[in-house]
Amino acid sequence: VFSERLSDEVRRRGGIPIELSLPWGTAPKASEIREIIEREGDLKAIFMVYNETSTGVTARELPEIGKIAEENNLLLIVDAISILGGDKLPVDEWNIDMCITGSQKCLACPPGLAMVSVSQKAWEKIEKTEKKLMYFDLTRMKEFALKKETPFTPALPIFWALNEALKIIREEGLEKRIERHRRCAQAFYDAVEAYGLTVFPREKEIRSNTVIAINIPENVEDGKVRQIMREKYKVLIAGGMGKLKGKIFRVGCMGIISPAEVFITVNALGNALKEVGYDLSVEKGLEAAKKHFES
Amino acid sequence: VFSERLSDEVRRRGGIPIELSLPWGTAPKASEIREIIEREGDLKAIFMVYNETSTGVTARELPEIGKIAEENNLLLIVDAISILGGDKLPVDEWNIDMCITGSQKCLACPPGLAMVSVSQKAWEKIEKTEKKLMYFDLTRMKEFALKKETPFTPALPIFWALNEALKIIREEGLEKRIERHRRCAQAFYDAVEAYGLTVFPREKEIRSNTVIAINIPENVEDGKVRQIMREKYKVLIAGGMGKLKGKIFRVGCMGIISPAEVFITVNALGNALKEVGYDLSVEKGLEAAKKHFES
Numbered sequence: 387v388f389s390e391r392l393s394d395e396v397r398r399r400g401g402i403p404i405e406l407s408l409p410w411g412t413a414p415k416a417s418e419i420r421e422i423i424e425r426e427g428d429l430k431a432i433f434m435v436y437n438e439t440s441t442g443v444t445a446r447e448l449p450e451i452g453k454i455a456e457e458n459n460l461l462l463i464v465d466a467i468s469i470l471g472g473d474k475l476p477v478d479e480w481n482i483d484m485c486i487t488g489s490q491k492c493l494a495c496p497p498g499l500a501m502v503s504v505s506q507k508a509w510e511k512i513e514k515t516e517k518k519l520m521y522f523d524l525t526r527m528k529e530f531a532l533k534k535e536t537p538f539t540p541a542l543p544i545f546w547a548l549n550e551a552l553k554i555i556r557e558e559g560l561e562k563r564i565e566r567h568r569r570c571a572q573a574f575y576d577a578v579e580a581y582g583l584t585v586f587p588r589e590k591e592i593r594s595n596t597v598i599a600i601n602i603p604e605n606v607e608d609g610k611v612r613q614i615m616r617e618k619y620k621v622l623i624a625g626g627m628g629k630l631k632g633k634i635f636r637v638g639c640m641g642i643i644s645p646a647e648v649f650i651t652v653n654a655l656g657n658a659l660k661e662v663g664y665d666l667s668v669e670k671g672l673e674a675a676k677k678h679f680e681s
Numbered sequence: 682v683f684s685e686r687l688s689d690e691v692r693r694r695g696g697i698p699i700e701l702s703l704p705w706g707t708a709p710k711a712s713e714i715r716e717i718i719e720r721e722g723d724l725k726a727i728f729m730v731y732n733e734t735s736t737g738v739t740a741r742e743l744p745e746i747g748k749i750a751e752e753n754n755l756l757l758i759v760d761a762i763s764i765l766g767g768d769k770l771p772v773d774e775w776n777i778d779m780c781i782t783g784s785q786k787c788l789a790c791p792p793g794l795a796m797v798s799v800s801q802k803a804w805e806k807i808e809k810t811e812k813k814l815m816y817f818d819l820t821r822m823k824e825f826a827l828k829k830e831t832p833f834t835p836a837l838p839i840f841w842a843l844n845e846a847l848k849i850i851r852e853e854g855l856e857k858r859i860e861r862h863r864r865c866a867q868a869f870y871d872a873v874e875a876y877g878l879t880v881f882p883r884e885k886e887i888r889s890n891t892v893i894a895i896n897i898p899e900n901v902e903d904g905k906v907r908q909i910m911r912e913k914y915k916v917l918i919a920g921g922m923g924k925l926k927g928k929i930f931r932v933g934c935m936g937i938i939s940p941a942e943v944f945i946t947v948n949a950l951g952n953a954l955k956e957v958g959y960d961l962s963v964e965k966g967l968e969a970a971k972k973h974f975e976s
Binding site for chain 2: 391394395398399488490496497498499517518519520521522539540541542543544547
């Protein structure tokens with residue numbers, strides 16, 4: 387869904403996107419990007435989603451794609467909305483020219499802010515570009531930022547909340563935070579498989595540590611399970627988007643995620659599935675999750 | 682400043698603005714708008730600022746301009762940022778097709794949201810327009826709003842605050858709220874004149890009830906006065922913007938403004954001016970303000 391949105395945005399801004407269309411639940415490979423570059427002549431930038439929130443897939447070959455962008459003098463523009471702060475993302479080391487995220491996902495701040503990092507290479511391009519946008523004019527934002535101001539009145543309460551959220555991240559330490567996300571995600575994946583369910587992205591390597599996408603078993607009704615979880619267990623999980631509507635569950639594994647949330651969610655999901663007639667052992671799911679928190 | 686910004690935005694979006702350039706501190710007259718329409722042929726919309734925050738001027742002929750827009754089948758698009766909720770603004774009665782405001786002014790909510798009303802006539806125009814923007818695509822916002830959703834994750838905490846702010850407005854009553862703003866503004870204007878100062882907009886009729894712009898007397902240093910007010914009296918007022926920098930003080934008279942804030946500000950301004958050597962009687966200023974709250 388979000389990769390398509392990037393492509394749509396390129397088109398709206400007058401660009402011609404060359405799409406790498408992949409089956410949902412798979413990730414772009416560096417070799418596929420290389421092929422497109424070799425086939426097409428005049429390219430300007432690679433746009434990609436690092437973590438596809440709609441499918442629970444992380445594009446693990448992003449560092450290699452960064453190298454390809456560098457070698458071919460292309461800008462690399464990355465949507466990292468649902469992953470920044472929850473998984474590895476050294477933007478300079480990986481040659482990411484623009485990296486975009488939101489306040490409300492792995493940074494664990496209320497919604498309302500988008501953030502973007504801009505490389506020197508991207509600034510040079512931006513400064514040469516004809517300015518058409520007023521609200522999203524980055525050069526103007528930069529000018530004001532140098533004076534510690536903003537061009538328009540911003541959502542100040544969210545700025546304060548973000549400041550606090552960033553302090554919390556610094557206190558925890560980024561490495562520890564990433565490891566906590568990874569461990570909680572692995573606990574979810576093992577629990578889900580102990581229930582006899584399958585994970586939506588088949589390849590283990592590309593399974594996201596921040597969004598867990600699970601195939602809904604046959605004869606199980608999406609809405610009913612989520613309603614039981616919500617009403618009886620006060621646990622909110624998401625359904626599928628677009629063509630995955632009714633086909634997958636999506637569990638957020640980000641921000642303040644801890645063993646407690648994992649157990650509560652695994653328990654709620656197991657019991658709700660049992661209630662709609664799906665045969666499983668809740669204990670087995672909880673046991674599988676627990677193993678990840680024992681060391 | 683903000684009228685110029687409207688013109689700039691028309692140009693950025695591919696339009697050709699015909700500007701009605703007026704001396705700062707004056708308001709557009711209906712007759713001047715009519716002249717432009719008669720002189721120019723193919724016009725599409727009238728853009729105007731109802732309350733110019735940078736000069737403390739309210740365009741009191743807005744209702745007449747609305748009639749002209751209606752007669753000439755032009756859209757009327759109004760920036761009402763610093764006035765909506767603090768002065769009269771019946772958008773339908775005045776034929777205003779799009780009226781834009783922000784959460785942080787007279788609605789007395791934290792900053793972070795912009796709101797826009799859209800008339801049936803404007804919707805028809807919008808729906809026929811080629812869609813280029815993603816973030817500001819109103820038809821998309823409308824589609825989602827009908828499902829009680831938003832196309833993108835919004836600044837939810839500010840939505841809740843706005844909901845509360847609107848409840849407070851309903852409790853007070855809009856008419857009473859407007860009268861409260863008017864009375865506080867008149868108290869400010871009289872106090873300022875009792876200090877021997879002059880109001881920036883010369884015509885009484887166009888003086889804003891939400892932003893009070895005062896000429897800084899000769900030999901008085903803008904920054905020094907505001908610093909004393911801020912540090913000694915904990916009262917924050919603004920300076921001039923653009924070419925009025927250093928020439929005017931601007932006092933916000935909006936939102937939760939009440940006699941208490943008027944007296945505190947009049948007192949702080951009077952004492953700060955005395956401290957920098959300007960001769961005045963603080964008592965006279967306070968007396969002049971008080972008269973407005975006696976009935």
